[in-house]
Amino acid sequence: MSKIGKRISRKIDKGIFKFKLIEPGDKILLGISGGKDSLTLAYNLIEKSKGCPIPFQLEAVNIEPDFPNGTGDKSFLELVKSWGLDCPVIKVPVKARLKPGKTMNCYWCSTQRRMELMKEAQKRGCNKIALGHHMDDILETFLMNIAYKGELSTMLPLMKYDKYPFTVIRPLAYVQESEIIQFSKDLDFQRISCSCNFDTRSRRHPARDAIKSLSDHPSVRDSMFKALGNPNNRYMF
């Protein structure tokens, strides 16, 4: 395996261990958009499912929305199959479900997708849903919530729903986006894009710029990630 491949695999193990993401007997549904993040996660979870000290089952699904989503290239389905996993496609009318007068936005879309993932998990008897969010996503959400919600909060590597019998896991929590980009080049799937056309005004961009300003070295992102679990309460309001 390549150096970057080993590095990412180790970081996924670290996330699984640190946040107790996988328990023996878990049946995990992996949401694959076809982008570099979910493909990196797919590749690694498929490998781990073949010989993980913690035995678990892996399933996959691709949620296809009713709007132009990147290139529309579905070749990743073959790729994932070649790695050893079937990935059925489920068409979801995200846009058609909008109430009259409402415009498309990231919140609506992600909620709709999440609902479908849960329905699918229930159908297949999966207790966990794995998503491809990485460290940069978690840090961006943290800064967005501070700046626009006035709240210290973020996406969790492990998130158990109160109302539903599912747990969301994010095994790429310790993996930085730059590492995923490198990995996707190595495995030659970086050309497959899944970015949608609605996120141009997303508030994610200023958060991304803010992290870039702070972070002159990858270790700064690691430090920021550590801070999320390291409050010094004497020096907070």
Place this chain on the structure above:
Amino acid sequence: MSKIGKRISRKIDKGIFKFKLIEPGDKILLGISGGKDSLTLAYNLIEKSKGCPIPFQLEAVNIEPDFPNGTGDKSFLELVKSWGLDCPVIKVPVKARLKPGKTMNCYWCSTQRRMELMKEAQKRGCNKIALGHHMDDILETFLMNIAYKGELSTMLPLMKYDKYPFTVIRPLAYVQESEIIQFSKDLDFQRISCSCNFDTRSRRHPARDAIKSLSDHPSVRDSMFKALGNPNNRYMF
């Protein structure tokens, strides 16, 4: 009073009230560097000391280091006197105190100044030390501590020392730097600079840039400030 003057005065009152910065009978030593921040604080605290519902005494001191510090212009001493407060100057050999081989840095300088402020407070029987840090300083420190210390912490508006009988207060906590700049132009003391020559490589600059990226409107800084006292523990590691 000008609109910006009223606004700043109200925000100082909010800080005093919210963080219980001033109690009846306090004797407060104000550290005046001669920069826009400490002069803004001086003007406002002097005004409040004349007719505050909470009676308190105010004293001032200027700590003069042994290195070129801005323009070296001491005209602010006359200005503060015209507002109604004497501001003695204390010369402190900050640089000369450096151990051989050590180079000047912001941490060393601020520690030395703080020690002198405490000595002076003790001499004059003051129980509180007021500093001119504003909202932007507090937010920058927060982001610096996340990025470079891996810790959720910041400068507090009210900080009681464990080892010393003093409490540090930062009455400008709710005041944004842009407001101070406006005020200093109104009162025509913006030309007095106290920035030193050692902070060019300070890690404060990337933090400042990060806040700029996030903040397309002053309300974003207020939101970030609110977040410091608003953890959503369910969504933190």
